[in-house]
Amino acid sequence: MKSRLNAILDALLPLFATLAALIVGAIMLIILDVNPIVAYGALLEGAFGNTNALAETLVKATPLLLVGLGICIAYRGNVINLGGEGQMIVGALLGTFVGLSISGLPGWVIITISMVSGTLAGAFWGVIPGVLKAYFNVNEILTTVMMNAIAVQLMSFFLTGPMIDPAQAEMTSLIPQTARLDEALRLPRLVPTRLHLGALIAVILAVLVYILLWRTTIGYRIRAVGQNPFAAKYAGIKVNRYIVLALLLSGAFAGLAGVIQVYGVNYRMITDGSATGFTGNAGFNGIVAALFGQLHPLLTIPASILFGSLLVGANTMQRVVQVPSSLIIALNGLVVIFVVSSEIWREKRQHKRLIVIKNEDNGELQSDENAQDSVEKMP
Amino acid sequence: MISDLFSLTVLVGILSSGIRLATPYLFVSIGETFSQLSGVLNLGVEGQMLLSAFAAFYVAINTGNLWLGLLTAMIVGALMGLAMAFVTVNLHAQQGISGIGFYMFGLGMSNLLFQRMVGTVETVQGFPTIDIPLLSKIPIFGNIFFSQNILVYLAFLLVPVAWFVLNKTTLGLKIRAVGENPESADSLGISVSSIRYFTIILGGTLSGLGGASLSIALLNVFQQNLTAGLGFIAVALVYFGGWRPWGVLAGALLFSMVNALQLWIQVLGIPIAAEFAVMMPYILTIVVLVLSVSKVRTPSALTKPFKREG
Numbered sequence: 022m023k024s025r026l027n028a029i030l031d032a033l034l035p036l037f038a039t040l041a042a043l044i045v046g047a048i049m050l051i052i053l054d055v056n057p058i059v060a061y062g063a064l065l066e067g068a069f070g071n072t073n074a075l076a077e078t079l080v081k082a083t084p085l086l087l088v089g090l091g092i093c094i095a096y097r098g099n100v101i102n103l104g105g106e107g108q109m110i111v112g113a114l115l116g117t118f119v120g121l122s123i124s125g126l127p128g129w130v131i132i133t134i135s136m137v138s139g140t141l142a143g144a145f146w147g148v149i150p151g152v153l154k155a156y157f158n159v160n161e162i163l164t165t166v167m168m169n170a171i172a173v174q175l176m177s178f179f180l181t182g183p184m185i186d187p188a189q190a191e192m193t194s195l196i197p198q199t200a201r202l203d204e205a206l207r208l209p210r211l212v213p214t215r216l217h218l219g220a221l222i223a224v225i226l227a228v229l230v231y232i233l234l235w236r237t238t239i240g241y242r243i244r245a246v247g248q249n250p251f252a253a254k255y256a257g258i259k260v261n262r263y264i265v266l267a268l269l270l271s272g273a274f275a276g277l278a279g280v281i282q283v284y285g286v287n288y289r290m291i292t293d294g295s296a297t298g299f300t301g302n303a304g305f306n307g308i309v310a311a312l313f314g315q316l317h318p319l320l321t322i323p324a325s326i327l328f329g330s331l332l333v334g335a336n337t338m339q340r341v342v343q344v345p346s347s348l349i350i351a352l353n354g355l356v357v358i359f360v361v362s363s364e365i366w367r368e369k370r371q372h373k374r375l376i377v378i379k380n381e382d383n384g385e386l387q388s389d390e391n392a393q394d395s396v397e398k399m400p
Numbered sequence: 401m402i403s404d405l406f407s408l409t410v411l412v413g414i415l416s417s418g419i420r421l422a423t424p425y426l427f428v429s430i431g432e433t434f435s436q437l438s439g440v441l442n443l444g445v446e447g448q449m450l451l452s453a454f455a456a457f458y459v460a461i462n463t464g465n466l467w468l469g470l471l472t473a474m475i476v477g478a479l480m481g482l483a484m485a486f487v488t489v490n491l492h493a494q495q496g497i498s499g500i501g502f503y504m505f506g507l508g509m510s511n512l513l514f515q516r517m518v519g520t521v522e523t524v525q526g527f528p529t530i531d532i533p534l535l536s537k538i539p540i541f542g543n544i545f546f547s548q549n550i551l552v553y554l555a556f557l558l559v560p561v562a563w564f565v566l567n568k569t570t571l572g573l574k575i576r577a578v579g580e581n582p583e584s585a586d587s588l589g590i591s592v593s594s595i596r597y598f599t600i601i602l603g604g605t606l607s608g609l610g611g612a613s614l615s616i617a618l619l620n621v622f623q624q625n626l627t628a629g630l631g632f633i634a635v636a637l638v639y640f641g642g643w644r645p646w647g648v649l650a651g652a653l654l655f656s657m658v659n660a661l662q663l664w665i666q667v668l669g670i671p672i673a674a675e676f677a678v679m680m681p682y683i684l685t686i687v688v689l690v691l692s693v694s695k696v697r698t699p700s701a702l703t704k705p706f707k708r709e710g
Contacts, residue, residue: 049512053516101496101497103443103496103500153686153689153690157690157693158693159686159689159690159693160639160689160698162441162443162496163635163636163639163685163689164686164689166629166632166635166636167636167682167683167685167686169629170629170632170633170679170682171679171682171683173629174675174676174678174679174682175675175679177675178673178675178676182673295625295628297625305500305503305504308497308500309504312497344512344516345511345512345515345516347507347508347509347511347512347515347624348508348512349508350504350507350508350511351504351505351507351508351509351512352508353504353508354447354500354501354502354503354504354505354506354507354508354509355501355505356501357497357498357500357501357504358483358487358493358498358501358502358505361487361493361494361497361498361501362487362491362493362498363491364491364492364493364494365491365492365493368492
């Protein structure tokens with residue numbers, strides 16, 4: 022009975038965190054002389070008010086879910102991937118390049134080739150920090166951030182140079198964007214809205230990631246390395262290999278998110294010169310969604326929809342009550358802070374639970390706890 | 401064209417801008433050095449910079465008082481540092497992720513306040529250039545080093561001061577002890593929490609100065625995402641510099657000189673893809689990280705929350 026209550030409390034922690042963030046947001050709105058009820062009302066209306074709004078929410082949720090799935094894998098393997106932005110960018114760059122240069126094949130074949138190449142590009146962008154962490158002991162937080170900056174410069178180079186839209190090259194405006202993809206190369210739409218096939222792909226992948234993490238040896242090993250690298254090594258797992266794999270998969274999903282953004286939404290790669298100009302901050306918001314979904318691929322689906330709705334609703338809010346949509350970025354930041362801060366209560370309860378379980382002699386959890394103890398005692 | 405780059409005036413211009421542009425990196429990286437040496441990775445400095453850059457800018461355009469703007473920026477940075485310290489020290493939050501939260505908060509909040517309270521592009525009369533008597537008259541060197549604004553001098557002065565505090569004072573010793581082995585530090589009666597609170601808040605204050613140096617001394621404007629990743633680089637520079645103020649200075653100069661070079665390439669209209677020049681320091685940082693990882697020791701307790709037993 023008590024353990025069920027604990028489980029419910031654990032599951033609700035992210036919701037409390039969001040609620041707290043929204044309350045802080047309401048206070049800020051009041052300070053800015055805006056009625057928070059009107060503002061949040063506009064936000065809800067904009068996110069769910071009609072079919073189009075709902076479709077837009079799902080369109081925004083798609084890259085968050087894809088990036089978030091990669092984050093689930095990486096963080097379960099205890100590697101922090103902050104490189105989603107860069108991985109999306111290189112994925113989209115290669116994916117777009119392929120789509121623009123191949124012709125004479127059926128549309129779906131080209132789309133598939135583009136998606137695979139974009140995914141590989143993202144994976145490559147993840148492998149570099151992975152190898153550096155696994156074999157050279159270089160902190161992946163730093164390298165993934167550096168790789169973001171390098172990707173932005175690559176994007177800027179290609180979109181204002183070799184891959185620039187010929188129309189822009191002729192004019193003097195020189196907006197950094199590629200030519201438009203052929204109509205045959207657009208991802209099919211699911212209903213008469215902007216909702217595209219990419220959303221469905223993302224959901225299917227979420228199920229696959231769940232199976233990967235909890236139903237396969239590879240997934241088990243990634244999680245084992247994440248929980249306790251020393252114990253994993255002792256158990257004969259090649260820890261380094263799984264660190265690289267976790268970052269590779271994480272990058273692959275972000276890369277795919279980048280291609281899908283091009284083939285499903287914009288039909289060309291376009292930016293304002295910054296990373297956010299192309300990604301819409303999805304590389305970071307995907308982290309928020311995954312954390313909110315407790316690093317569980319299936320829970321990341323509703324989490325992505327929630328944050329997608331906030332992003333879409335924020336635009337309506339901006340129109341109706343003239344509150345800049347960046348309020349939502351600030352609130353997302355607060356959600357992250359609150360979620361990671363609230364972990365301490367989960368841990369405390371888990372600690373208590375473990376003591377209880379120990380007495381009842383539950384094998385798996387107990388061995389976890391023992392393994393952790395032995396690591397802490399290591400010199 | 402390319403030969404223009406090598407004329408004396410241009411070279412002096414590049415070096416002088418390079419020195420100037422090192423300012424924000426120095427403030428932020430030196431602050432981050434303190435917090436990392438005590439065992440705390442603060443990834444939120446970018447957010448601290450953004451919010452304090454806006455605060456400095458807003459106060460400066462409304463009161464015309466740059467010093468008041470600077471003070472506000474320091475307070476905003478310190479307050480964000482305080483919040484980070486609470487989350488890190490008391491709640492044991494995972495630092496790599498909570499830092500991203502603070503980054504997003506600062507990014508969103510600064511833009512929200514800017515659009516709501518300023519709205520249009522405005523420039524501010526920033527800190528003026530101060531020619532140091534006599535020294536600024538030295539040919540070439542004078543222009544490069546001694547004809548800068550006050551924040552530039554402060555930032556460079558911070559390097560020896562930080563070196564002195566970290567290496568020659570009891571406080572420095574305590575900070576290192578807390579970052580290397582918090583358990584022993586604790587058993588020696590050093591308060592791990594107080595030291596970490598101190599370094600994170602100090603780091604926040606310096607990030608505030610770094611943000612203000614952009615908005616009211618170097619660029620003299622505020623806009624969305626003004627820092628554009630500068631804070632993240634500042635964090636990397638701490639690793640780059642091996643947690644030593646002089647190493648951080650070298651890294652900061654590397655980045656700022658390349659930035660200056662790239663700016664001048666654009667000004668002179670030289671047909672080189674500037675993107676690759678801008679990319680170089682990032683690649684170089686990764687290379688340096690790889691090479692230095694075996695030689696320089698990371699503070700052992702970095703990113704590890706301290707939980708007192710019992």
